[in-house]
Amino acid sequence: MSVPADHPDRDREPDSRETMNTPEHDPVNTTPDTPVNPEPNDDVNGRVLPFTPRPDSAATPDEIPVQDRREVAPSEVLDAEIVDDEPARPPVPVDPPEVRRSWWEAAGEATARPLVAQWLTSWEEFRSRVRFLVQYALHVSAFHALRFPLYLLKAFLRSFGAARRLAGRLHAWVYDAESKPVRLAARDRADVNEYMKLRQVRNETVRKRLLPVWLGLLALAAVVYVCLACLPAFWNWTLLIGAMVVLGWWGAPADKPVTGRAVDLAKAPKLTSDAIVDALGALGIGELNKKLAKNPNAIGFPSPIHREGPGWRADIDLPLGVTAADVIERRPKLASGLRRQLGCVWPEADPAVHEGRLVLWVGNRDMSSAKQAPWPLAKAGRVDLFKPQPFGTDQRGRWVEQTLMYVSGVIGAIPRMGKTVTVREILLIAALDPRSELHVYDLKGTGDLSPFEPVAHRYGVGDDADQIESAVVAMREVREEMRRRTKVLRELPDDVCPDSRVEPHLVDNPKLGLKPIVIGVDECQVWFEHPKHGAELEDICTDLVKRGPATGIMLFLATQRPDSKSIPTGISANASFRFCLKVMGQVENDMVLGTSSYQAGIRATTFAWNDKGIGYLRGEGSDARIVRGVYTDKPGAKKIVARARAMRQEVGNITGYAAGQDIDATLIRGSAIEDAISVFADGEDRLWSDTLIARLAEVRPEYADYTPDTLAAALKPYGVTPKQVAMTDVDGTRRNRRGYRLADLRKAQTTHQK
């Protein structure tokens, strides 16, 4: 950079405060004494500026760059001048001096490890361990007891071989077979002295060893003699066979034991830091590989890899610039790098620490095939919806609890991953609280939710017009009920209802009518995409998702197409319970789990096809967790519902559909006579039946299947019948055909209303 010769500042002495942070000046990291180009080229306007290495590449402390603090106005920057011979300034370190933290400070930030082992503090884990040990002991005992006679026979038959091997070993010991190769080597070298010395030692050894063997044989002979002389033949045979069995048992070769193996242990290899670094290096993350190439220790392990539940846990600090999400999205590659099944490898982010912290849990067994502990509610128990209930198990097999009160939820996944099973589970939990009211909608129509018929207040199955209409009427009722409840809550004194929401003591007051209402809708997109009632249902559901939970109305929607049409944004944005099983893309993922979840590394796209029932669960205010829901088949669900019905009968809470009082779907329709009158255009006083049906079908699709006869049947209850009416055809011909006069219809309507 040059400064024009006529510039007023051309010859001005530089201010020492002006020398930093501009490319025109000594740049940061510059010491004028060490130019890279020792012969400055004066032909160019300016000088090549010397520089020192970056701080991290400095060889000595003197090379550490210096930097002046200063404020440079933009005008000053433009007018600045390059100065070569600036007097040396005292260096100012850029990096702050290292502060040694006291022991006290370091300890203050440390995380205390649990005093008692985790399996001792978790009743569930303790029980599962004890259960395992008992089951293991019983199985091993039964296995060997069953085969014991076979073992005896095997040992007896093997005793001959064992005796031969024992004799061979004894012989080798007595005659010092061990030293034979040395003696032979001395002989081959013709080293007479050495050979004679070795022979002498060997002969002495043999002499010493023969004595106890002879004595032992004599003792054995004496025992045999005494037995033959004193014991009856039966006992002699028994002792002989027993001795042979013992010999055959203990003398069996190590690779061919007499007993079989009661369990096949699939020993999971230990997770090591080397294996993790290798696996991470094989993921193809450019930034990570670059850092690893420079520094093999670029991946940090802030705490030792340790066992956690049935697997290993490693806390990993990824190199700078690499996020946990980068690794999570490559889960299959990571599993390959670790040489484990996909279902064993569970990388998770820990944003509470920082974006580069990865928590890797590697299970001994594939999560989808590992046996899940029995659901505590399956056999017994009563639910209080206000309290957390076991919803599923995490990778370590521990129960994850979820409170269903005050939440509304969405469940999303591609087909066949476990949505219906999840809705069924939620409804089962709700059914076991006898105070609750269940509204069950199986819009897939396969009867997956039919076990709830005995307890459901409202039950709908399939997407027939009748079913949808009933649902609309029922949902309108629910919205009205929500409005009533808001008024009830509003009018309650503050000390009775301090949080303006339904509390357990308010539910227990039957006068208030505030029992929890749980609505489960499987394949909810059928509702929202309905050409006629979709908008209304969406409106009601959005209102319920937003205002329902506080009034004790909880709506759970499941869909296999989590897009804005299937789960309108008003619903997905306000749901506080989210369970996302496998989905195919970021949009669906974020639709169910909330905006930016994918970016934060919460990716249900990484689940495998056989991860049935496994999903990310995001409960109210909690971080997303990987959870495997509870699978209850239809017969199992029926048994639980039978229990629930018994409890409900006790408290007198069998209502609606379960009590045989179904919804009146005709409430939604205008009567046939009203519809027929409404399709007459201004000035028309008669219509043929065909024309009337065509117009009715435009207004309501259910009239599309009508024929003149069905229309006549529909209007008959109003006392009106078709007549021959004369009208002009489209081709101008006057014809007489079956039809209705407007005056007749109006008269029939008036008579009917009276």
Ligand SMILES: Nc1ncnc2c1ncn2[C@@H]1O[C@H](COP(=O)(O)OP(=O)(O)OP(=O)(O)O)[C@@H](O)[C@H]1O
């Ligand atoms: N928690 C679970 N544990 C084990 N297996 C499960 C679990 N949940 C679901 N499955 C298995 O997945 C299968 C499919 O489940 P489900 O019918 O709930 O899927 P879906 O997503 O509702 O399918 P669709 O989209 O066809 O309705 C079940 O039959 C069951 O075998």
